[in-house]
Every structure is written in C-alpha cells, then in structure tokens.
Amino acid sequence: MLKYFGYGLVLVLMFSCNSSESTDKKTTIIDGSERYEVYQGSEMANVMRGMHAFNLQLKKEIESGKVTTEFPEEFLKIHTAEFSESKSRNATFDYYSGKFVDAQKLVFTEDSTVSLTERYNNAINLCISCHQRECTGPIPKIKKLLIK
Numbered sequence: 365m366l367k368y369f370g371y372g373l374v375l376v377l378m379f380s381c382n383s384s385e386s387t388d389k390k391t392t393i394i395d396g397s398e399r400y401e402v403y404q405g406s407e408m409a410n411v412m413r414g415m416h417a418f419n420l421q422l423k424k425e426i427e428s429g430k431v432t433t434e435f436p437e438e439f440l441k442i443h444t445a446e447f448s449e450s451k452s453r454n455a456t457f458d459y460y461s462g463k464f465v466d467a468q469k470l471v472f473t474e475d476s477t478v479s480l481t482e483r484y485n486n487a488i489n490l491c492i493s494c495h496q497r498e499c500t501g502p503i504p505k506i507k508k509l510l511i512k
C-alpha cells in the first residue's frame with residue numbers, strides 16, 4: 365500500500381512546478397491491484413497541457429512539411445485562466461505570456477522572412493523562458509518540443 369503511494373508521489377513531482385506545492389492536486393486511488401492517478405489541475409494547468417499537446421502536433425507537421433493548423437484562440441486564455449492555489453499572476457508572467465502569444469502567432473504568418481522552424485522554436489523558447497522564472501518542473505518536457 366505505502367509502496368504504491370510512493371510511486372504516485374514520484375509522478376506528482378515530475379509534473380508539477382515544484383515538489384511540495386501541488387501534491388494536493390493529484391490523488392492516487394488504489395483499488396485492489398489497480399492504481400489510478402486522478403489529476404485535478406488548475407484552469408491554467410489545463411491551458412498549459414493544451415498548449416503542450418498542440419505544439420507536439422505542430423512539431424510533427426512542421427517536420428513533415430505540411431502545417432494544417434492555425435493559431436488556436438484558446439491560447440488567449442493564458443491571460444485570464446486561474447492558477448493553482450500556490451501561484452498567481454504577476455508582472456513576469458504577464459510579460460512572458462504576451463511575448464509567447466506573439467511568437468506563437470508568428471508561426472502562422474505567411475509572409476515572414478524567418479524560417480518556419482526558427483519561428484516555431486522561438487515560441488517554444490518563450491515557454492521555456494517563462495518556465496525558468498515561474499515553474500521549472502515541466503522544462504525537460506517542454507525542451508522535447510524544440511526542433512533540432
């Protein structure tokens with residue numbers, strides 16, 4: 365029992381900004397031999413996970429040479445979504461969220477002289493810049509989005 369709970373805790377550490385703050389956001393349910401992870405993320409965490417999933421897909425599209433998507437308007441929720449209890453909107457967050465949205469929009473601009481891959485990586489690097497200041501936990505996962 366305790367052993368399984370330990371594993372659950374490790375997963376929590378991997379995905380939240382830092383260890384102690386959001387352990388209350390994830391609950392492990394053990395039912396016989398099955399173990400379920402129930403994730404109750406904040407509105408902002410959901411926006412972030414959507415941005416991650418979208419960019420993972422976009423990376424594949426850029427690599428295969430055909431982009432079929434547009435800038436997702438849902439990303440603008442970054443300006444209003446509520447954070448987990450331990451976090452809050454501040455000047456650093458607002459600065460980087462503005463720069464990130466601009467950079468992500470540029471990926472979909474057709475008349476740019478900067479290559480698509482470079483514009484895409486610029487946007488991902490802004491995810492990383494903000495995370496270095498606001499939420500370091502997911503950085504390794506975000507770095508995998510970069511196109512080498």
Ligand code: HEC
Binds near residue numbers: 459491
């Ligand atoms: C302006 C700052 C900022 C930018 C830009 C940003 N993030 Fe985040 N991200 C955060 C903060 C703050 C949290 C924690 C939110 C919370 O706990 O409520 C977070 C949380 C996350 C999480 C964890 C979500 C979870 O399940 O708890 C992931 C993954 C993530 N961001 C990926 C990304 C990706 C990918 C991008 C770019 C496409 C990005 N972020 C851009 C600040 C940012």
